[in-house]
Amino acid sequence: MSRPERPPLGQRPPVLEMIGVDKTFNGDVVALNAMSLTVNQGDFISLLGPSGCGKSTALRLIAGLSLPSRGKIAWAGGQGENDLGVVFQEPTLMPWATVSENVWLPFRLRGQPYAAVKDDVLEALKLVGLEKFQNAYPRELSGGMKMRVSIARAMVTKPRLILMDEPFAALDEITRFRLNNDLLKLKEAIGCTVIFVTHSVFESVFLSDRIVVMAARPGRVIREVIVPAPYPRDEEFRTSADYAALCREASAALHEAMGEHA
Amino acid sequence: MSLTDTRATAAEPVALDAEDLRRLRLQRFDKIGKWLLPLAVLILTIIGWDRLVVWNDIPHYILPGPGLVWTTLVTDWAMLFEALLVTLQITMMALAVAVIGGVGLAVLFTQSRLVEMSFYPYAVILQVTPIVAIAPLIFIYVDSRTAGLLMCAWLVAFFPVLSNTTLGLNSADHNLRDLFRIYGATRWQTLRYLRLPSALPYFLGGLRIAGGLALIGAVVAEYVAGTGGIGSGLAFRILEAGYRLNIPRMFAALLLIAVTGVVIFAGLSFLSHMLLRKWHESAIKRET
Numbered sequence: 446m447s448r449p450e451r452p453p454l455g456q457r458p459p460v461l462e463m464i465g466v467d468k469t470f471n472g473d474v475v476a477l478n479a480m481s482l483t484v485n486q487g488d489f490i491s492l493l494g495p496s497g498c499g500k501s502t503a504l505r506l507i508a509g510l511s512l513p514s515r516g517k518i519a520w521a522g523g524q525g526e527n528d529l530g531v532v533f534q535e536p537t538l539m540p541w542a543t544v545s546e547n548v549w550l551p552f553r554l555r556g557q558p559y560a561a562v563k564d565d566v567l568e569a570l571k572l573v574g575l576e577k578f579q580n581a582y583p584r585e586l587s588g589g590m591k592m593r594v595s596i597a598r599a600m601v602t603k604p605r606l607i608l609m610d611e612p613f614a615a616l617d618e619i620t621r622f623r624l625n626n627d628l629l630k631l632k633e634a635i636g637c638t639v640i641f642v643t644h645s646v647f648e649s650v651f652l653s654d655r656i657v658v659m660a661a662r663p664g665r666v667i668r669e670v671i672v673p674a675p676y677p678r679d680e681e682f683r684t685s686a687d688y689a690a691l692c693r694e695a696s697a698a699l700h701e702a703m704g705e706h707a
Numbered sequence: 708m709s710l711t712d713t714r715a716t717a718a719e720p721v722a723l724d725a726e727d728l729r730r731l732r733l734q735r736f737d738k739i740g741k742w743l744l745p746l747a748v749l750i751l752t753i754i755g756w757d758r759l760v761v762w763n764d765i766p767h768y769i770l771p772g773p774g775l776v777w778t779t780l781v782t783d784w785a786m787l788f789e790a791l792l793v794t795l796q797i798t799m800m801a802l803a804v805a806v807i808g809g810v811g812l813a814v815l816f817t818q819s820r821l822v823e824m825s826f827y828p829y830a831v832i833l834q835v836t837p838i839v840a841i842a843p844l845i846f847i848y849v850d851s852r853t854a855g856l857l858m859c860a861w862l863v864a865f866f867p868v869l870s871n872t873t874l875g876l877n878s879a880d881h882n883l884r885d886l887f888r889i890y891g892a893t894r895w896q897t898l899r900y901l902r903l904p905s906a907l908p909y910f911l912g913g914l915r916i917a918g919g920l921a922l923i924g925a926v927v928a929e930y931v932a933g934t935g936g937i938g939s940g941l942a943f944r945i946l947e948a949g950y951r952l953n954i955p956r957m958f959a960a961l962l963l964i965a966v967t968g969v970v971i972f973a974g975l976s977f978l979s980h981m982l983l984r985k986w987h988e989s990a991i992k993r994e995t
């Protein structure tokens with residue numbers, strides 16, 4: 446089922462590598478200990494773990510918002526202008542700007558006028574199903590719709606890597622399911638590479654092809670669960686025996702992660 | 708967010724229950740009462756004032772009745788209106804300079820910790836020192852009367868603009884700031900597209916306060932400046948009328964100052980509403 450631009454796991458070119466990364470705050474809080482992770486093109490990686498295990502810290506390090514205390518983070522072929530798109534737990538939209546102006550932001554900050562990138566902006570909005578709302582203000586949208594705008598903004602420039610930090614944690618179950626489905630469709634449509642932080646086992650199994658399970662105190666990677674099921678995945682996958690078995694496996698890993706310091 | 712959304716649509720009432728009816732009644736009462744009650748108080752006060760003067764035979768040089776104040780306002784209109792324009796001009800100019808100075812300084816403060824640490828304490832000192840204490844000095848060193856008045860009014864008005872705008876510039880959402888950093892935004896872009904829009908509601912709040920203070924500053928400064936003749940404002944007219952025991956004119960001028968203050972406040976509130984109505988919570992009416 447894999448598309449040509451999406452070779453199977455193990456044959457994808459690397460995008461980014463974290464090598465033995467430590468992060469210590471104030472000299473004594475070890476947020477991250479010896480984390481190594483290779484992100485390959487087309488990967489959908491979930492970071493799964495209890496809160497406080499350093500998932501957000503890992504994303505901030507990758508985003509360059511803070512620097513590793515030890516180890517290094519290397520982009521394949523060096524860093525460029527179009528490396529990243531980010532989605533936070535809150536939609537993080539500018540309330541004074543319309544939906545299309547919000548999605549335009551990454552282009553605008555590179556000095557590109559709206560007219561030049563209008564098509565990209567509208568296409569991104571169409572992909573998240575919000576093309577009719579381009580002139581609305583964020584306050585007129587529901588929580589799920591705001592999150593869609595946030596996702597459209599992250600992918601509008603087709604960056605090399607999209608970071609998502611518990612983007613659906615604050616949404617209700619139904620909205621979350623729908624967004625999970627749509628996120629996968631979107632990923633298939635544009636073939637992006639994603640690191641997705643969550644503490645939901647079900648979400649991580651449904652979405653990703655690699656689940657990196659992390660434990661806290663100190664924050665570290667304890668296991669990687671591979672989800673071999675092909676994309677596209679749909680409701681059928683969600684009710685399959687494979688899915689249930691993988692959820693059990695990931696769940697066991699998560700319990701191990703939490704049990705070690707409970 | 709979407710939880711509340713679903714609740715709002717799910718609970719669409721077919722028939723109004725007792726609680727809805729009570730809420731509707733309360734809303735209607737609020738809507739009318741907001742205007743009617745203050746108006747009633749005003750009318751009662753004027754009637755009471757009038758009766759007090761008539762029944763006690765109070766001479767007009769001690770307390771004029773409302774009718775006399777009104778006729779004085781009409782007969783002295785030419786002179787009072789001219790004075791009003793003078794005061795208004797000082798007020799508006801001071802407000803404009805307060806906006807430019809306040810916003811400019813606030814931007815400077817947020818762009819450079821060094822400047823902020825060096826000068827913020829002095830901005831506070833200027834603010835907490837009573838203007839009546841500084842004004843006489845200003846009029847010693849500043850030759851132009853208008854410049855002196857302007858300076859006094861500005862000193863009083865600029866601080867709320869400065870402190871509110873500084874607060875607003877620093878209140879930009881942290882995740883948005885991170886996002887701007889990730890996208891490699893320049894300082895100028897962050898200021899223009901993130902910090903200034905975030906500061907707008909705070910700035911407008913400060914502006915409303917500053918409008919009233921600029922008027923107070925202009926009036927106080929005129930009292931201190933004292934000298935009259937042509938080109939003197941309302942405060943001077945009040946002083947002058949006081950010397951001549953022309954109490955009705957004092958009241959008439961006072962009325963004009965009060966009305967001016969209300970108009971300035973209402974105008975700035977309207978401006979604030981127009982600028983924020985599309986996106987800011989403060990300007991959005993609750994749907995239900």
Ligand SMILES: Nc1ncnc2c1ncn2[C@@H]1O[C@H](COP(=O)(O)OP(=O)(O)O)[C@@H](O)[C@H]1O
Pocket residue numbers: 470471474475476494495496497498499500501502503664
């Ligand atoms: N800026 C910071 N200063 C001090 N400690 C921090 C900071 N950021 C995170 N931490 C600590 O690092 C650990 C990991 O945090 P975080 O990465 O936010 O966890 P997660 O996202 O997995 O819940 C926590 O113990 C947290 O308290």
Ligand SMILES: [Mg+2]
Pocket residue numbers: 500501610
């Ligand atoms: Mg987190």
